[in-house]
Amino acid sequence: MAAQLVSKSERAYIQASLQATPPLRGDGRGLLDFRTVLLETGVAPLANGSAKLNIGKMPHEGGGGTEVLAATKLEVEDVESGDGVDGGRVVCSVSWCAIRSIQLEPIVQLTKDSSPSAYPHLSSNALDELQYDLTVILQQTIGHPSLHPQNLTIIPRKKSWLLNLDAVILADAGNAVDALFMAARAALWDTKVPRTRAVEYQAPEDSQTTRDSASAMDVDNREAIPTASGFDTREMARTAADFELPDYWDEGEVLHGRERWPVCITLNLLPPSHFLDATPPEEASVPLRMHLMYSFASPSTPKLQSMRLLGPGELNSAQIKSYISEGEKYARELFNALESKLREEDVRRNVKARDRFAQR
């Protein structure tokens, strides 16, 4: 997203090589080749779900690459008195580890900054703006009602879960938005929502109409229906005021609708061609970039969740249509690869760990 500074000749050089036959890229990749993507889930044990993703790490040449760490945390919110919404809500935020600040515009700003805590260079403002831009993209796509998971309610109309998705961009070597969405999807996939049980506390009644179990801590509210069966718990959910965790150590159930979370594919447009997974100089040399967020809940009908165009270039609607359909193909490949990796991670962390533990 943040354009590295490239000179005009550098830009022309990169564009000319990309438009040559055959097209040439700095690291020898094809136009549609992605760099190696490394993914690990469960990296933040204190979070409800987490994932760390790296695109383009070269372990034998010193590392590097775009690295994003995403984690979800669940908080309880009060619907009546607090900010909670019935049904729960999802809030995303993106922040940068300040590694990229060297590549932002080094124009010296001639304002006096007397506060010692303020950053002495312009890049901090640009950093904040970038942070905000990425937060908005992530929030508007992930927080969309069509993707809202159903199991974020604790007690209807009283308490609900707030799902906080925090992403930290540790390093940016190009294609940060794709990495961000992949990491967010992985973290959401990994999220476990603790199971809760609604309880209501009632003082024991001396009245003859009460049931035998009236003195217990969890009591069904059965005053309204004196002849109701003792096993009828429907009333409880309607009048419950608080909740408890039946099993403290249980991590919980997975987030509902986790197959719906979208993946993003960024098409860097250099008419007549386009390419994927750009490095920072390539990102700066391209007049237009298109972010497409696809959701593949059912494999036959993909949904385009959102689309963004960035840059000073322009397109006509026929081109947009063709790019959208091409993007769908690439997104599908990305999605399949991510799915298989996530399932593999599930196996590694749960099944294999259980087996290893059983063998001890």
Next chain:
Amino acid sequence: MSSRVEILNDGGFRSDGRKQYELRDITIDLSQQGTADGSATITHGLTQVMVTVFGPREAKMRSQTLHDRAVLNVEINVAPFSTGERRKRSRADRRILELAAAIESTFEPVVQTSLYPRSQIDIYVQVLQQDGGLLQACINATTLALITAGVPLLDFVCAVSGGVHSTEPLLDLTTLEENDLPNLTVAVMPRTRKVTLVTMETRLHVDRFRDIFELACAAGQTIHKEMKRAVKDRTVALVGAMDAGAKHPLADPDAMMEDR
């Protein structure tokens, strides 16, 4: 329902199973991060901190530079999911600024800043997980990151946190212990045994201070051994990689690279 957790039980064990003077597991990762000049990730038990160093490089604002030495700039970013309950701290949060100031003043006398006048050394600290001993982890990681960046230092700076439980000194505290006990953080330079930072925010009886202070200085030596080993392993790997391209491999390896 749950009994109160004992800080130190009769058998001499703490709440996480360690003995009184036992330090937590240390993991050091010196692999490169992005385009940083130097980077290090250190893990003390469950506290994980990553530090990246840029510099010495030209300062963005000339007015902030000094004519005869380099300026150290420390920025800290605490991940919202790093603690048990999620807290999003703004960059200008007072506690974070204090932490940054402590790190800066610790390294001022150690980095040989007079070699780089009018330049800036940027230290970016990213806190990934917190379970007590945050300042200790930040300082250790910063030392390693400065070393991998090739910034000349007078010596390592090894930090350790300690506390006193009634009369018993404890080393390397977790969050549970930090909340309960008076605690301090000590940073030492192991070769000269000089102390570059002692900080304490709680109240401690002066009779108890001497014991824990001396203990912490000794613990600094232990941490120094670990750090030195990690740096040496990385250097050996780098030198090996450089030799791989040479036509004539070294007949007798450099004596200093051997394990003594």
